[in-house]
Amino acid sequence: MRSATMSIFRRELAGYFATPVAYVFIAIFLILAGAMTFYLGGFFERGQADLSSFFTFHPWLYLFLVPAVAMRMWAEERKSGTIELLLTLPVTMGQAVLGKFLAAWAFIAIALVLTFPIWITVNYLGNPDNGAILAGYIGSLLMAGAFLAIGSCLSAVTSNQVIAFIITVVVCFMLLLAGYPLVLDAFSGWAPQALVDGIASLSFLTHFNAISKGVIDLRDLVYFGLMIGGWLYACTIVVELKKAD
Amino acid sequence: MIEINNLSKRYGALLAVDDISFSVEPGQVLGFLGPNGAGKSTTMKMIAGFLTPTAGSIKVGGFDVGEDPIQAKRSIGYLPEGAPAYGEMTPRSFLGFIADIRGLAGDRRRQRIDEVVARLNLQQVLDQTIETLSKGFKRRVGLAQAILHDPQVMILDEPTDGLDPNQKHEVRALIQAMARDKIIVISTHILEEVHAVCTRAIVIAGGRLLADATPAELERSSRYHGAVSLTTPQTPAVVEALRGLAEVDQVEIDPQDGRITAFPKQGRALFPVVSELIRSRSFPVDELALESGRLDEVFRQITLPAQVERARA
Structure with missing residues (x-):
C-alpha cells in the first residue's frame, strides 16, 4: 500500500528535476522572494531581527508560482495518455493523488529550504526568535500545500494546462482574500451574517498571518489540514470522473 | 481466465460496447478485430480496469475488476493504445518505476528488467529519454512495461502499430513464445496478424460481438474458401x-x-x-x-452492416 505511493512520489519528484522547469522555478522563486523581502518589505530599513518582511510576501508569490507547478500534475497525464498507464497499475486513486501531491509539495519545500541564506543573514545581523522563524516556515509550507491541493484538483478538471493555471490562480486569489472586503462585499449585501462569517473564516491570509507571527494555533493547523485533505479528496473524485475524457 | 458477462459501455447517447460476453482460457491468443471506433479499445480499457463499465461484469484470474481492482490489475499486463509513457524518463528509469510499483524487488527485479530489455532489444536506448525515441522503440518500451511482471493476462492494444516489418515479426514471435500458458488479448486491424499469432478471433463492430471463431473458421466462411x-x-x-x-x-x-x-x-x-x-x-x-479464404473479405462482410446501421442511427 505505502510503497505504491512512495514509487509515484519518487517518480514525480525525479520528473521535476528531469526538465529545466524545476531549476527555472527555484531560481525565480528565490529571486522574487529575495527581491520582495529587501525592496518591498524593507528588510534593512525596518531594523528588526525577524523575517516577517520575508514571509509577508509568500502568499502573493505562491499565488502565481504554485499554480504553475500544479497545473501539469493531472492535465499532463491526461494529455499524454499516461493516466491510462498509471491507473491500470495496481494503485488506488488515493495513492496516485497523494503520491503526486506529496512530490509537488516536497519540490516546493526544497525551494523553500533553499531560502536559508536569509535565515543565516538575519542571525548574523541580530538575535532573532528562531522559533518564530521556524513557525513562519511551517506556515508558509502549509499554505503552499493548500494552494497545491487546490491546483491538483483543478488540473484534473481540464487537460489544458493554461486553463488549469488560470482557474487555480483565481480560486486561490478568492480564498486568499476571503476575509477582506474585496470578496466579502460581494456577499454581505444579501447573504446571512453567518455565511459571511463562514466565508471570512476560510481566508488563507488570516490563518497564515497568525502562524507567520510565530503563533502556532491548533485551529490554524486544522484549517490547513482540512483544506489540503478536502481538496485532495475532491481531486480523487474529479480524476475518476474525468480520466477517460 | 477472463470472464466477461453482458458488458456494456455508454458514452452519453453512444453505446460504445453493447452487451458483449465471452471468456478466454489460458493458452489462447485472442485477436480483437473490428473497424476503427468499433469498441475494441473501450472493451480493453474496461478489462484493464481503466474504464468503469455501464453494465455487466469482468473477472480476471477470478477477481472482479470492479470489486477487487487491485488484485485484478496485479495479474494483468496492459499496453494502452498508443503506448503512452513518461517522455522525460529513460527506459531504464521507466521500467524501474514500473517494477517498483508492481512490487518487484532484489534479484527478481533485476532479472525481470534484464529479460524484457533483452527480449525487446532495448539495450541501445536504455539511457535515452523516451520522448526522443522512434515510434518503434516507444512501442517496445510500452510492451516491455506490460510484460515486466510476467503477468498471467496480457491485454495489448495494437502491439505492432508503428513497427516496421522486421519488428512486427519479432513482436509476433514474442507473443507466440509467451502464449503457452498465458492469456493474451490483442487488438489489431492487420488481418495477416490474426493469421500469424491468434488462436481465436473476435470480430466487433458497432459495439457488438459479431463473430467468435478461429481464424481458419473465419476464412472458411469466406466465399473465396475453396475457390x-x-x-x-x-x-x-x-x-x-x-x-x-x-x-x-x-x-x-x-x-x-x-x-x-x-x-x-x-x-x-x-x-x-x-x-x-x-x-x-x-x-x-x-x-x-x-x-483458403480471404479474411479481409470476411471482415468486410461481417462488419459493414453494423457500420451502416450505426451511421444511420
Missing part, C-alpha cells in the same frame, strides 16, 4: 471451359491482372476438377492456386 484462381494467356477459352463445369457456381476475372477465379457451388470440391480440366484440354496455365 480456385489461375492465370493463363488464353483467358476467354479457359473461362468458357470453367463455366461449363458442373461444380462451378461463378467465374470472375480480375480487371487489373486478368486473374480468373472460379467459385464452387455449395459444398463441392473444385480444385481436382479444375486441374483435371486443365490437363485434359492442355490449357497453358502460368499459376494455379486453391484459395
Whole structure:
C-alpha cells in the first residue's frame, strides 16, 4: 500500500528535476522572494531581527508560482495518455493523488529550504526568535500545500494546462482574500451574517498571518489540514470522473 | 481466465460496447478485430480496469475488476493504445518505476528488467529519454512495461502499430513464445496478424460481438474458401471451359491482372476438377492456386452492416 505511493512520489519528484522547469522555478522563486523581502518589505530599513518582511510576501508569490507547478500534475497525464498507464497499475486513486501531491509539495519545500541564506543573514545581523522563524516556515509550507491541493484538483478538471493555471490562480486569489472586503462585499449585501462569517473564516491570509507571527494555533493547523485533505479528496473524485475524457 | 458477462459501455447517447460476453482460457491468443471506433479499445480499457463499465461484469484470474481492482490489475499486463509513457524518463528509469510499483524487488527485479530489455532489444536506448525515441522503440518500451511482471493476462492494444516489418515479426514471435500458458488479448486491424499469432478471433463492430471463431473458421466462411484462381494467356477459352463445369457456381476475372477465379457451388470440391480440366484440354496455365479464404473479405462482410446501421442511427 505505502510503497505504491512512495514509487509515484519518487517518480514525480525525479520528473521535476528531469526538465529545466524545476531549476527555472527555484531560481525565480528565490529571486522574487529575495527581491520582495529587501525592496518591498524593507528588510534593512525596518531594523528588526525577524523575517516577517520575508514571509509577508509568500502568499502573493505562491499565488502565481504554485499554480504553475500544479497545473501539469493531472492535465499532463491526461494529455499524454499516461493516466491510462498509471491507473491500470495496481494503485488506488488515493495513492496516485497523494503520491503526486506529496512530490509537488516536497519540490516546493526544497525551494523553500533553499531560502536559508536569509535565515543565516538575519542571525548574523541580530538575535532573532528562531522559533518564530521556524513557525513562519511551517506556515508558509502549509499554505503552499493548500494552494497545491487546490491546483491538483483543478488540473484534473481540464487537460489544458493554461486553463488549469488560470482557474487555480483565481480560486486561490478568492480564498486568499476571503476575509477582506474585496470578496466579502460581494456577499454581505444579501447573504446571512453567518455565511459571511463562514466565508471570512476560510481566508488563507488570516490563518497564515497568525502562524507567520510565530503563533502556532491548533485551529490554524486544522484549517490547513482540512483544506489540503478536502481538496485532495475532491481531486480523487474529479480524476475518476474525468480520466477517460 | 477472463470472464466477461453482458458488458456494456455508454458514452452519453453512444453505446460504445453493447452487451458483449465471452471468456478466454489460458493458452489462447485472442485477436480483437473490428473497424476503427468499433469498441475494441473501450472493451480493453474496461478489462484493464481503466474504464468503469455501464453494465455487466469482468473477472480476471477470478477477481472482479470492479470489486477487487487491485488484485485484478496485479495479474494483468496492459499496453494502452498508443503506448503512452513518461517522455522525460529513460527506459531504464521507466521500467524501474514500473517494477517498483508492481512490487518487484532484489534479484527478481533485476532479472525481470534484464529479460524484457533483452527480449525487446532495448539495450541501445536504455539511457535515452523516451520522448526522443522512434515510434518503434516507444512501442517496445510500452510492451516491455506490460510484460515486466510476467503477468498471467496480457491485454495489448495494437502491439505492432508503428513497427516496421522486421519488428512486427519479432513482436509476433514474442507473443507466440509467451502464449503457452498465458492469456493474451490483442487488438489489431492487420488481418495477416490474426493469421500469424491468434488462436481465436473476435470480430466487433458497432459495439457488438459479431463473430467468435478461429481464424481458419473465419476464412472458411469466406466465399473465396475453396475457390480456385489461375492465370493463363488464353483467358476467354479457359473461362468458357470453367463455366461449363458442373461444380462451378461463378467465374470472375480480375480487371487489373486478368486473374480468373472460379467459385464452387455449395459444398463441392473444385480444385481436382479444375486441374483435371486443365490437363485434359492442355490449357497453358502460368499459376494455379486453391484459395483458403480471404479474411479481409470476411471482415468486410461481417462488419459493414453494423457500420451502416450505426451511421444511420
